Amino acid sequence: MIDEIPGVNMADLRLQGFKVHTLPAYVDVPAVHGRRDFYKMGLITGEMTIGYGDEVLELRDTVLFFVNPRVPRSLLRRSRSTAGYACIFTDAFMPAIVKKSPLFNAGQNPLIRLNSEQAAFMTGIFQKMLAARDGDYAYKGDLIKSCIELIIHEALSIQPPVQQPFNGAARMTHLFMDLLERQFPIEHTAEPLRLRTAQDFAAKLAVHINYLNRAVKTVTGKPTSIHIAERIVAEAKALLQHTDWSVADIAYALGFAYPTYFNNFFKRLTGLTPKSLRKV
Known part of the structure; x- marks a missing residue:
């Protein structure tokens, strides 16, 4: 809206x-x-x-x-x-x-x-x-x-964009990052996040998970799982700060089976609980 x-x-x-x-x-x-x-x-x-x-x-x-x-x-x-x-x-x-x-x-x-x-x-x-x-x-x-x-x-x-060599690893990383970003923003609680793991992305891109992980790590210096986790956390922060959804609804929208799993995930990556972020 x-x-x-x-x-x-x-x-x-x-x-x-x-x-x-x-x-x-x-x-x-x-x-x-x-x-x-x-x-x-x-x-x-x-x-x-x-x-x-x-x-x-x-x-x-x-x-x-x-x-x-x-x-x-x-x-x-x-x-x-x-x-x-x-x-x-x-x-x-x-x-x-x-x-x-x-x-x-x-x-x-x-x-x-x-x-x-x-x-x-x-x-x-x-x-x-x-x-x-x-x-x-x-x-x-x-x-x-x-x-x-x-x-x-x-x-x-x-201000021209920095041009990077577009080899096989760079191409695969670009495809992964584009696929990751296309899942956001989460607009409805009834349409939860579908791709949440490196294995999910590898299957969607029709490549072996080891190849995907190696390509992403080579180009970005960070593992595939870290990119996914950081993007989910960023979306979680946006939903907590800019919607009135309950923490449970946000957890389910981000693909977590139980709110407790989401709470533990969020606190591990940010040092805060979801509810405490809303009070900031």
Whole structure:
């Protein structure tokens, strides 16, 4: 479900698939947001702290930001002089570009810092989108898509993704990580996590478990089981902090047969019990 956003007509977003707006200069702090079912990109200048997944990012200059809806985040503005623009769009509105672009990769830092010339250029594109939004051009949706694509391509030219050798091990690791991430977010308690062990992933990928483990460990330095456990813990934290599901419902949704198993798993990896995290 799409949460309400100050200054944004959510009905229009649902209907059109996109929304472009100017960011307000000040939002009461803290402004906290969970996961949403849309992508977001923007240009922002100010001082703030952004919680993105398990990372805490400090912002004190002008940046482009790219938000993946699968990653829980929170926002704390610490300056009344914050300024900028944002564009929100659904996967249905821009399916190709969001799936191909590494900028929306859940594992990437979502911020790209800009110099004054780059910031001025990006400002012009966002202002073009705002003008299209308010105009009566019959193909404004296509024009907005073109602007989004231009921003993404310019951002990639400013900060190209690090290219890794794509050998057999790298390819297998990419397939594993993609399959792991596709299981999230967990949206309903009636649709529990299906792939929870290295053996489950090996079977799904039609490879021997030893080959999968060796490939993942070679490329990432961590065993397959650790990647799975860390991702389940990250999802558990998001569900505990951003839903009102019971601990038992969360346990079952994450594939645990009994809540006790989930409690022990969570405490072993985080040092906290699920209930204590909710009190933080």
